[in-house]
Amino acid sequence: MxxxxxxxxxxxxxxxxxxxxxxxxxxxxxxxxxxxxxxxxxxxPQVVKDAAIAAINGAFNKYTAVGGIDELKEAIAGKLKRDNGLDYSPKNIVISSGAKHSLFQLFAVLINRGDEVIIPAPAWVSYPEMTRYHGGKAVIVQTQAQNDFKMTPLELQAALTDKTKIVVIGSPSNPTGSVYSREEIAALGAVLKGSGAFVISDEIYEKLIYGVKFASTASVSDDLFSRTITVNGLSKSVAMTGWRLGYLAAANAEIAKAVVKLQSQSTTNACSIVQKAAIAALDGRADxxxxxxxxxxxxxxxxxxxxxxxxxxxxxxxxxxxxxxxxxxxxxxxxxxxxxxxxxxxxxxxxxxxxxxxxxxxxxxxxxxxxxxxxxxxxxxxxxxxxxxx
Ligand SMILES: Cc1ncc(COP(=O)(O)O)c(C=O)c1O
CATH class of the missing domain: 3.90.1150.10 (Aspartate Aminotransferase, domain 1)
Known part of the structure; x- marks a missing residue:
């Protein structure tokens, strides 16, 4: 073969x-x-392009730290605090070449053969595939149209086993555009209390929201903060799909460290120029x-x-x-x-x-x-x- x-x-x-x-x-x-x-x-946005051009002209050409430059990690920590009320220190943040890269590496460092990953469906195409690639079992939870295609606590409860390693929450969702409220996330969090499951919260569409309030999973309770890995990036909100920059923040520093280890043996740092430009995209100048x-x-x-x-x-x-x-x-x-x-x-x-x-x-x-x-x-x-x- x-x-x-x-x-x-x-x-x-x-x-x-x-x-x-x-x-x-x-x-x-x-x-x-x-x-x-x-x-x-x-x-x-022009301000982001200008920052990239300045980085090119300033010869910011070398490899950077694998998990990203300190200046950008601080900008990300600042964004997570300002927008989401989250307190992450730079050592809990890892910068990668797109949110998809962050997610792939997370699945790689968390999943052992046979581990279960709960994925509410309709679901973004890559969650089940990444799960299977890493030897995990994708547990697809079919949500209901009358619940706006959001997973209910009962549906989560029914899917949860002692093999559940990860629960994926994508909000706003691709493909349905559903957005979980704080209360809905809190109710899911209550089901997870006492379990060993991590939550991967994919917040890539956070800024594209219409008439409802966005809630970041890790901000909802202390218990959720400790079990959640927040994933975000610039592709959708700042129209920077081709620039490839995403990041994760994990309260559990061991997870962040493992992702850096994997990245050090695979892709190394995200593009140095894009990292500099990303500061301008995240520190409020592009808002x-x-x-x-x-x-x-x-x-x-x-x-x-x-x-x-x-x-x-x-x-x-x-x-x-x-x-x-x-x-x-x-x-x-x-x-x-x-x-x-x-x-x-x-x-x-x-x-x-x-x-x-x-x-x-x-x-x-x-x-x-x-x-x-x-x-x-x-x-x-x-x-x-x-x-x-x-
Ligand atoms: C739900 C979701 N998560 C993550 C990504 C990946 O984004 P990135 O371009 O940062 O890798 C996408 C892109 O389509 C997406 O729809």
């Missing part, structure tokens, strides 16, 4: 596969609209730009919801955060892969099948595109749904 057992346990990322198919259609000269990618279409982007996303969300209102057979969940609509097509088709492939082939509109998020009967569309594209694309989806033949 050429490939390792580990890699064959993992599936290719479905979001990337669909984006690739859409690119192929475009290359073949077909008109296409992509609602599939998970990234903002905005430019990076105005971040808010402008949030407002634009909110406007697009409202527009997309309004357009879906007119379509029979397709029902979106109202997202409270992130930049996705998770839309039920169950009334006209159960199989999400079939629905999305047909939609892409017949109309050139790319969306992502719900099955990739561990949920059939839905597709995810990103509204991180222009209002004109939203109107045109949803128009095509509407016509497609009207004429849908199984």
């Amino acid at each position: 050429i490939l390792s057992e580990r890699i064959s346990l993992m599936e290719e990322s479905l979001t990337l596969a669909i984006a690739q198919k859409a690119r192929e259609l475009k290359a073949a000269g077909r008109e296409s609209i992509s609602f599939s990618a998970g990234e903002p279409d905005f430019d990076v 105005g730009d971040i808010e402008v982007m949030r407002q634009k996303f909110e406007k697009r969300r409202d527009l997309a919801l309004e357009l879906f209102n007119e379509i029979d057979g397709l029902k979106p969940i109202v997202p409270r955060g992130a930049f996705y609509l998770f839309v039920s097509h169950e009334a006209i088709e159960k199989d999400s892969m079939k629905f999305c492939l047909k939609l892409l082939e017949e109309t050139g509109v790319a969306t992502v099948p719900g099955v990739g998020f561990s949920r059939e009967g839905y597709f995810r569309m990103s509204f991180a595109v222009s209002e004109a594209e939203i109107e045109k694309g949803i128009g095509k989806i509407s016509a497609f749904a009207r004429g849908y033949r199984r």
